Amino acid sequence: MAENTNIRPIIKKKKNVQAAGHHGGAWKVAYADFVTAMMAFFLLMWLLNATTEEQRKGIAAYFNPGIPAYMATGGGDGMFNGEDLFTEMTENQSGTGASEDYPTELENAAGDTGGAPVEDAAEEQFSEIESLFRGDSGESTVEDSLLKHVNTRITDEGLIIEIFDLPDTPLFAQGSDAxxxxxxxxxxxxxxxxxxxxxxxxxxxxxxxxPESDDGFALSAARAQKGRILLAEYGIAPARFVRVTGQSNRALALETGPDYRNRRLEITLLRSPPG
Structure with a gap:
């Protein structure tokens, strides 16, 4: 019997089944970084809401290498470079403040990292005295309206408190020191x-x-003198006044614009001299 030559051979294909390979762990690192960043973000949001402005400044000062963390090791009780915590004569000497052998400018104590610049200390002192001044206004509408006459600024000379005319409310009678x-x-x-x-x-x-008078210098000086007298009547020791001047219209606050802003008294809290 003849063999059937048309039968095809049966070929079995072997499937190679591979186990799931390792896909790497880079995504885990990225995810962990993301979670850490989100946690830090929400922690920052909570801190901003839970802390006061003074506390936030303290935290910022701690992480700023230009500002010493132990500035307040003195023992003063005043401000504006007088008897304050930066003064050579009142500080501990054993803390991180400056010593009498190596005082800094204006006798501000310089810590181990060099101390804060004079300008930064002055700004802090200005903020403190300004908050005291603003605190006097209370909630009274009358007192709040008085503050519209006031402008304050810090200069190399000290803190200047300006009081000036408003259109309908002058400080002095026209042409007079009353x-x-x-x-x-x-x-x-x-x-x-x-x-x-x-x-x-x-x-x-x-x-x-x-011009309000033929002699503007005399009139402005008389108004300054009246301001000094009233400040003394209201409790300022006469010995604290070191200068009373009248400058007429030679030092305008505004060269252009409303002229009433130029009619003013300037009361300057002078920086205490070194020594």
Missing amino acids: PTEVARQLLMMIANVTGMVRNDIAVGGHLGRE
Whole structure:
């Protein structure tokens, strides 16, 4: 019997089944970094909400290598480079402050890392005295309206508190050194605040661009003198006044714009000199 040559051979294919291989762990590292970053973010949000402005400044100062973490190792109790925690004469000497052998400018104590710049200390002191001054306003509408007459700024000379005319409420009668009730209230408010420090005081009188008198220097000086007298009546020790000047219209606050802003008194809390 003849063989059937048309039968195809049966070929079995072997399937190679491989176990699931290792796909790497890089994604785990990235995910862990993401979770850590989110945790830090929410922790930061919580800290911003749970801390005060003063506490946040302290935290920022701690992480800023330019500001020593132990500035407050002195023992002073004042501000504006007078008897304060940066003063050579009142500090501990055994802390991180400067010693009498190596005082810094204005006798500000410099810690192991060099101390804060004079400008930074002055800004802190300005903020403190400004908060005291603003605190006198309370919630009274009358007192809040008085503060519209006030401008403060810090300079190399010290803290300058300006009180100036408003369109309908001048500080002095036209062409006279007679103070209005508004001026008296403002000077009383300033006396209450400046009485909390011991710095010397300078008072300057200024007029507007338009002349009020034939002798502007005499009129501005008379107004400055009246301001000094009222501050003394309201409790400022007379010995603290070291300068009273009248500058007429030679030192304008505004060269252009409303002239009433130039009619003003400047009460300056002077920086305490070194030594």
